[in-house]
Amino acid sequence: xxxxxxxxxxxxxxxxxxxxxxxxxxxxxxxxxxxxxxxxxxxxxxxxxxxxxxxxxxxxxxxxxxxxxxxxxxxxxxxxxxxxxxxxxxxxxxxxxxxxxxxxxxxxxxxxxxxxxxxxxxxxxxxxxxxxxxxxxxxxxxxxxxxxxxxxxxxxxxxxxxxxxxxxxxxxxxxxxxxxxxxxxxxxxxxxxxxxxxxxxxxxxxxxxxxxxxxxxxxxxxxxxxxxxxx
Numbered sequence: 001x002x003x004x005x006x007x008x009x010x011x012x013x014x015x016x017x018x019x020x021x022x023x024x025x026x027x028x029x030x031x032x033x034x035x036x037x038x039x040x041x042x043x044x045x046x047x048x049x050x051x052x053x054x055x056x057x058x059x060x061x062x063x064x065x066x067x068x069x070x071x072x073x074x075x076x077x078x079x080x081x082x083x084x085x086x087x088x089x090x091x092x093x094x095x096x097x098x099x100x101x102x103x104x105x106x107x108x109x110x111x112x113x114x115x116x117x118x119x120x121x122x123x124x125x126x127x128x129x130x131x132x133x134x135x136x137x138x139x140x141x142x143x144x145x146x147x148x149x150x151x152x153x154x155x156x157x158x159x160x161x162x163x164x165x166x167x168x169x170x171x172x173x174x175x176x177x178x179x180x181x182x183x184x185x186x187x188x189x190x191x192x193x194x195x196x197x198x199x200x201x202x203x204x205x206x207x208x209x210x211x212x213x214x215x216x217x218x219x220x221x222x223x224x225x226x227x228x229x230x231x
Contacts, residue, residue, distance in 0.1 A: 001082065001089040002220055005053035007067060012048040015040075021066050023050055032064035035079045039149040041137055043069045043076060051075075068216065075216045076136050077178030082221065083134040084118055086176060086214065090223040091119070096174070098210060100126070115160045128170035131157050135177040135211075137188060144182040144213075144227065146175055150192045158198045162205060173199075174210040177227055184228040185211040203231060 013022035013029060021034045032052050049070040055063050069076050084107065087096075094101040100123050109120040111129065119130040137148040147154060161171040175185055189196040203209060209231065215224040 001086045001222060003053065003067070005056070007051040007053060007218060008064075010050050010052055012044065012050045012069065013046060015044050020062075021050075023052055023064065023066070025052070025064075030064050031062060032066050033062040034066050035081045036066075036134075036136075037080070037149075038136070038147065040069075040078060041148045042139065043071055043078065043136060071138070071179075072181070074179050074181035077134075077214060077216070077221055078136055080134045083176050083178070084132050086178075086221055086223060087119070087130075087132050087174060090212075091121070095223050096210070096212070098172075098208075099128075111160060111164055115157070117157075117161075117164070126170065127168070128172055129161060129164050130172045130174060131161060133173060133175045135175050135185070136179065138179060138182055139188075142181065142183050144175075144177040144179060144185045144211075145188040145191075146185070147188060147192050147195060151195055155192075155195050155198050158195075158202050158207070161207060162202055165206065170208065171206070172208045172210060174212065175227075176223070177211065177213040178221070179213060180215065180224075182213060182227060184230060186230040200231060 010023040010025040015021045019034050021032050023032050051068040052064040067079050090096050104122045106120040108116050110116050117129040118132045121128045135144050135146045137145045165171045187196045211227040211229050212223045
């Protein structure tokens, strides 16, 4: 997935009011939009190198958006709004081999009264809902975890996927590890026990779990390879 705007390096100063971060670019401190509602545990250390993009929209109040934080020697993508675009790009390029290369792809598909799933994938003999989750948390060496905060919305989506299965759909969750330094993935049971329990029960009922990491360049964020899942 090609980034629309150039990545601009800076130094992380602080996060506040959930959606605001201060970043030092050269000698100037700017306030940037933080497109991540999670805790971003372990990433928000003053002095960390970050990358932001500058909007072309003259009416936008906050001109800059936080995109990447460097954690140790690894880049970590924190913009959750990009995750579906990363997955869509991978589906179109047939990088996610669990799905047929000729699968039809629809985004933001309504299911029931109050639910929208990220993708509906279909062929003549196959129809599946795919939910996407962005992963940034790493507390142990090479081990990515989700979630980094309690996610009642995530639990709701699992239950709705099971309802979709009852109506004949295959069901999938894909965890996108926007990091370069992990080779396995697990659920953070201690952070959200309810999510962990709901997911484990859903897997027994044929919820399919996928996990891929990402690679970064100055202009792109792309799905890289499959990650071992421990649930």
